[in-house]
Amino acid sequence: MDKTANFIGNTNCQHVNNHINSKLPNVGTTIFAIMSGLATEHNAVNLGQGFPDFPMNEELYELVAKAMKNGFNQYAPMPGWMPLREAIAEKVEFLYGKAPDPDKEITITPGGTYAIYSALTAILHPGDEVILFEPAYDSYIPNVEINGAKAIKLSLVYPDYHIDWVTVKNAITERTKAILINSPHNPTGSVLGEKDIAELRKIVSGTNIFIISDEVYEHLIFDNIPHQSILRHPDLFERSFVCFSFGKVYNCTGWKLGYSIAPALLTKEFRKVHQFNAFSCFTPSQVALATFLKKKDAYLSLSGLMQEKRDHFKMLMKQTRFDLQESYGSYFICGTYGKITDEADKDFAIRLTREFGVATIPVSAFYNEGKDDKVLRFCFSKKKETLEAAVEKLARV
Numbered sequence: 054m055d056k057t058a059n060f061i062g063n064t065n066c067q068h069v070n071n072h073i074n075s076k077l078p079n080v081g082t083t084i085f086a087i088m089s090g091l092a093t094e095h096n097a098v099n100l101g102q103g104f105p106d107f108p109m110n111e112e113l114y115e116l117v118a119k120a121m122k123n124g125f126n127q128y129a130p131m132p133g134w135m136p137l138r139e140a141i142a143e144k145v146e147f148l149y150g151k152a153p154d155p156d157k158e159i160t161i162t163p164g165g166t167y168a169i170y171s172a173l174t175a176i177l178h179p180g181d182e183v184i185l186f187e188p189a190y191d192s193y194i195p196n197v198e199i200n201g202a203k204a205i206k207l208s209l210v211y212p213d214y215h216i217d218w219v220t221v222k223n224a225i226t227e228r229t230k231a232i233l234i235n236s237p238h239n240p241t242g243s244v245l246g247e248k249d250i251a252e253l254r255k256i257v258s259g260t261n262i263f264i265i266s267d268e269v270y271e272h273l274i275f276d277n278i279p280h281q282s283i284l285r286h287p288d289l290f291e292r293s294f295v296c297f298s299f300g301k302v303y304n305c306t307g308w309k310l311g312y313s314i315a316p317a318l319l320t321k322e323f324r325k326v327h328q329f330n331a332f333s334c335f336t337p338s339q340v341a342l343a344t345f346l347k348k349k350d351a352y353l354s355l356s357g358l359m360q361e362k363r364d365h366f367k368m369l370m371k372q373t374r375f376d377l378q379e380s381y382g383s384y385f386i387c388g389t390y391g392k393i394t395d396e397a398d399k400d401f402a403i404r405l406t407r408e409f410g411v412a413t414i415p416v417s418a419f420y421n422e423g424k425d426d427k428v429l430r431f432c433f434s435k436k437k438e439t440l441e442a443a444v445e446k447l448a449r450v
């Protein structure tokens with residue numbers, strides 16, 4: 054048989070399948086795709102995947118349309134549209150006290166997930182270790198492992214999901230390349246405080262350990278708690294990649310636009326990865342955001358708006374047999390369901406979608422080994438009517 058023809062013509066060929074040798078053999082389809090798919094299939098109210106169901110700011114999409122009409126439709130510069138990087142630098146100075154260099158320290162990326170992946174890829178070599186905390190956003194561990202590195206998974210302490218810094222200290226080895234933090238935290242809504250930053254500082258000082266700080270929910274923090282951005286702390290920033298998402302700030306998750314801020318040397322390596330991957334991002338939205346980012350109210354009002362939604366959802370959920378935990382930030386609030394059933398969280402989440410018409414996310418999906426504390430995550434970044442329709446259904450459970 055002509056081997057060449059076989060390889061080219063038949064992709065189901067066993068040779069080819071064996072040859073793939075998956076880099077992520079233990080990874081299936083992400084829980085967000087699964088639960089959103091089920092929600093559509095069963096016409097359920099979707100409190101699963103984290104996205105708002107209300108419109109984004111009208112002025113912002115008019116600015117994008119204007120940018121397109123004005124001809125900003127070709128490649129943006131590889132590190133991002135400079136006026137946008139300048140606007141980000143101004144915003145960071147206003148919020149956290151020191152402006153990063155827009156030329157050498159800020160890179161616009163197609164989303165926050167991509168920024169985290171690029172940062173990890175820029176620094177990791179096979180055998181390196183990355184300390185991260187479970188429950189963990191689902192891309193972190195695959196992002197580490199695809200680089201041949203090892204994720205050292207430490208548990209946030211249940212039920213308030215704080216970091217046990219003694220465990221972190223004990224987990225440090227000569228192979229520790231980075232610590233990955235996320236505040237406000239997905240899925241639990243916990244936030245890091247000043248004490249956590251002090252502990253982190255003690256652990257990394259005098260080492261070469263990098264910090265990857267996922268701050269996509271920087272403006273979704275409630276109860277007047279200040280966001281402990283790594284950008285407030287120049288001594289920590291000098292070893293950090295700080296990652297953000299415009300999708301979360303401007304209610305446009307489908308735009309997949311974000312950015313990384315890192316010191317010049319780190320950014321140089323980051324851009325080596327980025328330039329041969331996406332190279333650059335959608336130009337019209339960058340042009341629009343360069344103007345819109347200057348409107349402080351648009352991002353400063355977000356925490357108040359989301360806090361109202363959290364409080365409304367908490368109040369509504371009192372009619373149900375779910376027990377909600379605290380949420381101090383993010384789009385999410387978690388809840389236990391011991392009064393209803395002792396089913397595994399994944400089974401229960403599927404049954405809730407199919408039989409009661411509400412999609413959620415089982416928190417065990419955020420643990421590599423599927424640790425099941427029987428907790429579901431609810432996304433409250435929804436219209437009042439959506440939250441009310443969901444709770445009406447949940448009250449029947």
Ligand code: PMP
Nearest residue numbers: 164165166190239269298300311
């Ligand atoms: N980190 C966390 C913790 C998230 O929840 C998300 C997504 N919502 C991201 C990163 C990525 O955001 P983006 O959609 O911009 O890639």
Ligand code: GLN
Nearest residue numbers: 085086101102103104239
């Ligand atoms: N970050 C969103 C969530 O946690 C979803 C992102 C995605 O679908 N990849 O729900």
